[in-house]
Amino acid sequence: MSEIPVIAIFDVGKTNKKLFLFDEQYRIIFERTARFTETTDEDGAPCENLESLRLSVFDSLREVFSRKDLAVKAINFSTYGASLVYIDEAGRSLTPLYNYLKEYPAPLSEQFYKKYGGAEKFSVQTASPVLGSLNSGMQLYRIKHEQPAIFSQMKYALHLPQYMSYLLSGVGCSDITSIGCHTNLWDFSKNQYHMWVTKEGVLDKLAPLFSSGEVLPATFPGNNYAVGIGLHDSSAALIPYLVNFHEPFVLLSTGTWCISFNPFNDTPLTHEELAEDCLCYMTFQGKPVKASRLFAGYEHEQQVKRIAAHFNQHTGRYRSIDFDATIVTRLKERNKQDTPAMPPDKKLLQASVFSQRDLHTFSSDTEAYHQLMMDIAIQQYKATRLVLKGVSVKRIFVDGGFSKNAIYMNLLAALFPEIEIFAASMAQATAVGAALAIHSSWNSKVLPNDIIELKYYAVMK
Known part of the structure; x- marks a missing residue:
């Protein structure tokens, strides 16, 4: 029996974490849904259990690769936005996966917008309403000012889809669909990172931008498959x-x-x-x-x-x-x-x-x-x-x-x-x-x- 060529997609929502296998006609031939119990960060705020999510990727792939009727040709990821994973040189996460609904400190927000031209002008430039932690760039700004030791250890701040891709490729990437999503990071008027990203030294913590259609070789064992950078x-x-x-x-x-x-x-x-x-x-x-x-x-x-x-x-x-x-x-x-x-x-x-x-x-x-x-x-x-x-x-x-x-x-x-x-x-x-x-x-x-x-x-x- 010949193997069926498939792509594996990890589709991670706030509640349900799903794995799909699609054949070349984009028919679903395998589907699995998991839910993880939330954990809390150092302030007691609820947040995603990053370790459970990480382990589930590897466990699921081991099961898929054990099937003799399938040939996994590629893997890609789609996840909810406004969430960053901070990794060190060895790829270890440095903090919990903070919840984008976590309350943002008002004094820090006021300091930021005052420094960079006022909320109204800044929001127009970045196409980002003032949304606190939902502006993921503000989470990174907060780490820099509240946890400077973490900031100095940080190799990259990866949006969640790109972190999941990193688990399989070992390559740090940024993707425009995540960077351009009400993050406060992108200047839509100039089609480049906003100048605050450079001024605050944040640009060095953002991995190189890749095209959403690019693929990378895998470091995780298995078939000879390509790894997308996530969306x-x-x-x-x-x-x-x-x-x-x-x-x-x-x-x-x-x-x-x-x-x-x-x-x-x-x-x-x-x-x-x-x-x-x-x-x-x-x-x-x-x-x-x-x-x-x-x-x-x-x-x-x-x-x-x-x-x-x-x-x-x-x-x-x-x-x-x-x-x-x-x-x-x-x-x-x-x-x-x-x-x-x-x-x-x-x-x-x-x-x-x-x-x-x-x-x-x-x-x-x-x-x-x-x-x-x-x-x-x-x-x-x-x-x-x-x-x-x-x-x-x-x-x-x-x-x-x-x-x-x-x-x-x-x-x-x-x-x-x-x-x-x-x-x-x-x-x-x-x-x-x-x-x-x-x-x-x-x-x-x-x-x-x-x-x-x-x-x-x-x-x-």
Whole structure:
């Protein structure tokens, strides 16, 4: 029996750590999911168990390499962003893998922004809203000022995808999809590292930049396989769409956060867009991607609980409610007279109007749920429009949880009558993207054009 050529992809999320094996047609032929118990850093803050993650890579590969029916041609990685591993000359990690949600010391933040031109100006240059530890460059700045002994021992600060690649290749790399993701490290106006990186001596701690499509030889024993340098997960998820569609589109990736990516809008971020929670990512080709964020998945989850409790229903019921145009028409008429105002302390793009609605005014939970989806869809319309300016986009592809919600999809189609709205589904877009990034290094077949399933939503009259 001949061996099947495959690529192994480690897809590391905050909760689930997955390993996939894809064949040359990008079909999943093996999948494993693991979860690790979090540990804590020296301050008692929760953080990833880096040692468990490291050992799981080696254990998983030993199992895969023992299979006689497979030939592993390459390995690549996609992981969550804003997380750095600090290694010494021997490749040992010097600190815990600090959580990007860890509170950032206000005095240090103020010192930084004051020194480098003020928060507003700096944020425009780096396409990075002020996000504390979520700006991974600020984590490195903090190490320098709070743990100088660690900083002096540090050979490299590697973003998590590149650390995982380092485990197998022994080569320290930086990758533009991680460096360009709201890190405060990259000056988008000059397309190079921001000058603070050099001034603070941080540039010496950043490994050389490699192309996202490059591969390295492996030092870990096994077959003769290539090792990719890893990608930031949001940029990896865009790759299948960039490979398959060349006319301007927006990808609306829905989950806890709903992020609208426009890879065809490279206009510089404005102060106003930053204030509305816009930011930039980088494609694997090193091009800026303007994006807007909405906390809609989280808001949906909270409000569904409120509806279910009020109407004495199970929350699972709302996963499959059909779209009812009659209810929508009725609610639109009612909303002309009665739409609650948002409290001044709540940003419209982060909390929905529905949170202010009185559930006693609805005749049924179905009606209340339609109103919730209308409020979220209107929020999404406003958020997505922020990245549409100046670009003639023909299509919006919606993937993730809301793509399966018929009410949401029909409402979105009505709000964007001039743009084609598609629910897009594909198995494991992030992992597939990481495999596609190094396609030519492992795959003898042509790039596939049938890995994304699309369902068109027409505007309902």
